[in-house]
Amino acid sequence: MSDNRVRRxxxxxxxxxVAARAGVSMQTVSRVANGTDAVVPETRQRVxxxxxxxxxxxxxxxxxxxxxxxxxxxxxxxxxxxxxxVRTIEAIALSAAAEGYATTLxxxxxxxxxxMDRVFSRLQELTVDALILNMExxxxxxxxxxxxxxxxxxYMDPDVPEARVIVDTDQAGGARQATEHLLGLGxxxxxxxxxxxxxRPAARRIExxxxxxxxxxxxxxxxxxxxWSVESGYSAGRALAADPQCTAVFCSNDQMALGLYRALxxxxxxxxxxxxxxxxxxxxxxxxxxxxxxxxxxxFTDVGRRCVTSALELVRSGxxxxxxxxxxxxELIVRASTAPPPG
Numbered sequence: 262m263s264d265n266r267v268r269r270x271x272x273x274x275x276x277x278x279v280a281a282r283a284g285v286s287m288q289t290v291s292r293v294a295n296g297t298d299a300v301v302p303e304t305r306q307r308v309x310x311x312x313x314x315x316x317x318x319x320x321x322x323x324x325x326x327x328x329x330x331x332x333x334x335x336x337x338x339x340x341x342x343x344x345x346x347v348r349t350i351e352a353i354a355l356s357a358a359a360e361g362y363a364t365t366l367x368x369x370x371x372x373x374x375x376x377m378d379r380v381f382s383r384l385q386e387l388t389v390d391a392l393i394l395n396m397e398x399x400x401x402x403x404x405x406x407x408x409x410x411x412x413x414x415x416y417m418d419p420d421v422p423e424a425r426v427i428v429d430t431d432q433a434g435g436a437r438q439a440t441e442h443l444l445g446l447g448x449x450x451x452x453x454x455x456x457x458x459x460x461r462p463a464a465r466r467i468e469x470x471x472x473x474x475x476x477x478x479x480x481x482x483x484x485x486x487x488x489w490s491v492e493s494g495y496s497a498g499r500a501l502a503a504d505p506q507c508t509a510v511f512c513s514n515d516q517m518a519l520g521l522y523r524a525l526x527x528x529x530x531x532x533x534x535x536x537x538x539x540x541x542x543x544x545x546x547x548x549x550x551x552x553x554x555x556x557x558x559x560x561f562t563d564v565g566r567r568c569v570t571s572a573l574e575l576v577r578s579g580x581x582x583x584x585x586x587x588x589x590x591x592e593l594i595v596r597a598s599t600a601p602p603p604g
Contacts (some may be wrong), residue, residue, distance in 0.1 A: 352565020494520025
């Protein structure tokens with residue numbers, strides 16, 4: 262009996278059963294099960310209908326042995342709470358689907374190395390062709406030893422020492438664009454509402470902001486921090502709103518910028534007449550702020566597509582001789598939240 266069968270009631274439904282029900286050959290059923298295009302739509306629908314009626318499901322392991330591929334990419338993400346991560350993962354899933362690949366998502370909530378090791382141990386059981394790791398470098402201390410042998414990996418953190426293939430956004434460059442824009446409007450300096458201390462993107466954005474100020478010979482103010490949320494932007498923004506010397510703020514994401522808007526409004530300071538504000542991410546919400554938010558646009562769709570392209574290239578050609586780093590550029594989108602300083 263065929264390995265490509267599942268149990269239905271007291272017997273196992275075979276590919277031959279599906280072929281008989283649909284009135285086609287077993288080769289046609291195999292083509293439909295393997296997702297190939299060499300089947301006319303009407304026949305494909307008839308085969309799928311027969312599969313559903315009989316409760317037949319292809320055996321993915323047997324199919325992988327035959328084709329040499331699971332047609333699946335694994336994605337590990339340390340958080341699903343930020344808009345940027347969600348949109349990047351969505352882009353990965355859509356790009357993979359366009360290439361005929363499924364996506365297995367594993368959220369990683371481990372906060373200790375032991376917890377991380379348990380997560381990596383689970384990877385040994387995954388039936389994937391490649392992995393995309395959306396995780397911070399400190400969480401990947403033992404990645405080289407714990408990842409499944411022979412499974413290619415795309416990293417989204419350039420600080421991982423053993424990484425051979427990396428895809429990232431130009432976080433520092435985007436922060437520099439935001440800071441230079443505000444300085445160019447005539448502001449004496451630019452304050453920064455940063456993301457969490459343990460966040461790599463937040464650290465990169467701090468680097469770009471600080472470098473732009475230092476190169477311009479301007480004062481580097483003390484950093485206020487939030488946790489990416491609107492609420493944290495409001496809490497941290499109250500200190501900035503109370504500082505009469507603060508006329509320009511670069512926020513590490515759009516949500517915290519919205520919280521800052523509220524903190525400024527509560528003390529009667531207007532955006533941009535009294536304080537100019539720039540965000541990061543260029544979200545649809547930011548465009549709906551009053552006034553619409555100037556923000557650094559990062560192309561989540563392009564990042565996801567490049568992750569998938571890099572992963573599939575690894576599957577087909579193996580690891581590159583030299584490290585391969587892809588940095589996706591950013592663009593400052595100027596709207597109505599920035600203006601020259603008052604007076």
